[in-house]
Amino acid sequence: MVHAFIMVKTGAGESERLIDSIRELANVTEAHIVAGAYDIIAEVDAPEVYEVLSASSTEIQGFEGVTDTKTYISMDE
Template structure:
């Protein structure tokens, strides 16, 4: 299982629309609207790194109004 946080910046006035679209994507566990340098933070859990790449680059970045993303992949420290 691969878990990551997606930090999403969007065009002004598009947050609500994009929030709903991201919320419906497979693998997206949580979506939060936030204040600061990003507009939306999402937690994603998928089976592989390839699926994570597809979700971020193919699906999220493909939504009209998304201006940029930053991906934080969770690593286990023991």
């Protein structure tokens, strides 16, 4: 199992509109609106690294209003 965190930067005022869509993605276990350099942090659990990358690059980046993502894969269990 691969555990990862996807940091999501959104356009102004878009976080609240996007949070539920991100939470509904198959491999997303949690997602929170946060203050800081990024606007949303999504926690992802997936069987393979490819599925984490797909969640980030295809699914989340595919939402209108998402301007950037950064993915961090957890190195501990």
